[in-house]
Amino acid sequence: MPxxxxxxxxxxxxxxxxxxxxxxxxxxxVIGRGMLPKIEATVDARDRKVADDLAAAKSxxxxxxxxxxxxxxxxxxxxxxxxxxxTDAKDKAAKDAEKRLAKIDAELADKLSAAEADIAAARTSxxxxxxxxxxxxxxxxxxxxxxxxxxxxxxxxAVKAVLHG
Amino acid sequence: xxxxxxVDPMHQFEVQKMFDMFHVGGHEVAFTTSAxxxxxxxxxxxxxxxxxxxxxxxxxxxQVAVEGFTGFISSMMNANIGPEGRKYTPYVFSLFMFILMLxxxxxxxxxxxxxxxxxxxxxxxxxxxxxxxxxxxxLIVGFWRHGLHFFSLFVPxxxxxxxxxxxPVIELVSFMVRxxxxxxxxFVAMTAGHVLMKVFASFIIDGLAASPAxxxxxxxxxxxxMVGISGLELLVAGIQAxxxxxxxxxxxxxxxxLH
Numbered sequence: 001m002p003x004x005x006x007x008x009x010x011x012x013x014x015x016x017x018x019x020x021x022x023x024x025x026x027x028x029x030v031i032g033r034g035m036l037p038k039i040e041a042t043v044d045a046r047d048r049k050v051a052d053d054l055a056a057a058k059s060x061x062x063x064x065x066x067x068x069x070x071x072x073x074x075x076x077x078x079x080x081x082x083x084x085x086x087t088d089a090k091d092k093a094a095k096d097a098e099k100r101l102a103k104i105d106a107e108l109a110d111k112l113s114a115a116e117a118d119i120a121a122a123r124t125s126x127x128x129x130x131x132x133x134x135x136x137x138x139x140x141x142x143x144x145x146x147x148x149x150x151x152x153x154x155x156x157x158a159v160k161a162v163l164h165g
Numbered sequence: 166x167x168x169x170x171x172v173d174p175m176h177q178f179e180v181q182k183m184f185d186m187f188h189v190g191g192h193e194v195a196f197t198t199s200a201x202x203x204x205x206x207x208x209x210x211x212x213x214x215x216x217x218x219x220x221x222x223x224x225x226x227x228q229v230a231v232e233g234f235t236g237f238i239s240s241m242m243n244a245n246i247g248p249e250g251r252k253y254t255p256y257v258f259s260l261f262m263f264i265l266m267l268x269x270x271x272x273x274x275x276x277x278x279x280x281x282x283x284x285x286x287x288x289x290x291x292x293x294x295x296x297x298x299x300x301x302x303x304l305i306v307g308f309w310r311h312g313l314h315f316f317s318l319f320v321p322x323x324x325x326x327x328x329x330x331x332x333p334v335i336e337l338v339s340f341m342v343r344x345x346x347x348x349x350x351x352f353v354a355m356t357a358g359h360v361l362m363k364v365f366a367s368f369i370i371d372g373l374a375a376s377p378a379x380x381x382x383x384x385x386x387x388x389x390x391m392v393g394i395s396g397l398e399l400l401v402a403g404i405q406a407x408x409x410x411x412x413x414x415x416x417x418x419x420x421x422x423l424h
Contacts, residue, residue: 014192032255
């Protein structure tokens with residue numbers, strides 16, 4: 001086994017140790033101490049950036065949620081306000097209509113009663129006219145049929161008795 | 166090669182001297198094949214990591230690959246040690262990537278291009294160095310953070326008083342064995358896998374040398390097995406690098422959090 005047999009040669013161990021010291025020293029100081037921390041820093045920076053971006057995205061998401069919530073509340077509130085305004089307007093319109101109707105009703109009732117009163121007056125006057133006309137007609141009929149002159153008062157009383165039962 | 170026409174499965178582990186360099190304390194330091202492949206691994210790793218340095222917010226494919234490796238080790242450190250483990254991530258990451266790269270280079274089919282790859286992690290001088298380094302860091306961190314209180318590591322929670330003479334001894338032995346198990350596990354796994362592949366390869370060559378009938382009868386199943394074992398070895402290359410890094414992080418957890 002050369003690993004053991006060469007150990008006896010004086011140059012072997014010295015050369016091996018010298019060169020491993022030199023090359024491993026290069027690897028340790030240039031690569032391990034020089035390059036590795038920079039690569040690790042890059043990885044750390046990336047990890048931090050990813051974590052930061054994720055946190056920013058999360059907070060933006062939360063902000064969007066609250067914004068949406070407030071928007072929803074606002075729209076609810078404005079919808080409720082609009083509904084209230086509509087019902088108020090409806091109520092007011094209904095009340096106005098009622099008031100106007102009541103007024104018109106009253107006017108109509110007034111007109112009706114006035115008309116009724118007119119009609120009643122007209123009827124009484126018509127009745128009175130009918131009585132006098134009937135009395136005249138009756139006295140004329142009696143005079144033509146029997147030739148008896150009936151007094152206006154008598155004729156009128158007789159007609160009244162027939163008309164009013 | 167031992168003999169012409171024979172495959173020596175251990176030859177691949179021989180470190181070849183490429184040229185001499187200088188002397189340190191009576192020992193000669195040479196540029197070797199092992200050194201060359203370690204440098205190649207370091208450079209490949211560096212090039213790989215440069216692809217991850219674009220630092221884009223939305224990463225490309227290469228950057229995702231690099232960040233996958235760094236994230237893998239970072240999350241392992243975080244899971245095993247906690248937030249304090251971040252300080253030690255560069256060391257464990259370097260260890261994991263360096264071992265992984267060396268293991269994979271050893272398996273690269275570079276022989277097709279006339280280059281013979283060498284598995285650096287199949288030598289216990291290398292794995293032992295890395296294991297002792299990890300163990301030393303554990304000791305330094307442990308004593309630095311907890312002082313002599315670090316010795317309470319050898320008395321686990323809930324130890325009955327009448328076992329106090331035995332448990333610390335067992336704990337001490339298991340603690341002291343750590344660097345050896347760490348070094349040997351990687352070295353043995355790499356060596357065994359490569360020996361196995363060379364043995365199967367030698368079956369094909371030896372069979373063909375004997376006769377074409379034997380060569381086909383032995384060679385085809387051997388080749389099929391080698392394909393499977395190559396896949397398995399790729400898995401082992403990753404797992405052994407991971408185990409080395411994982412155990413280092415667990416030992417560091419002992420030193421940092423102390424129970």
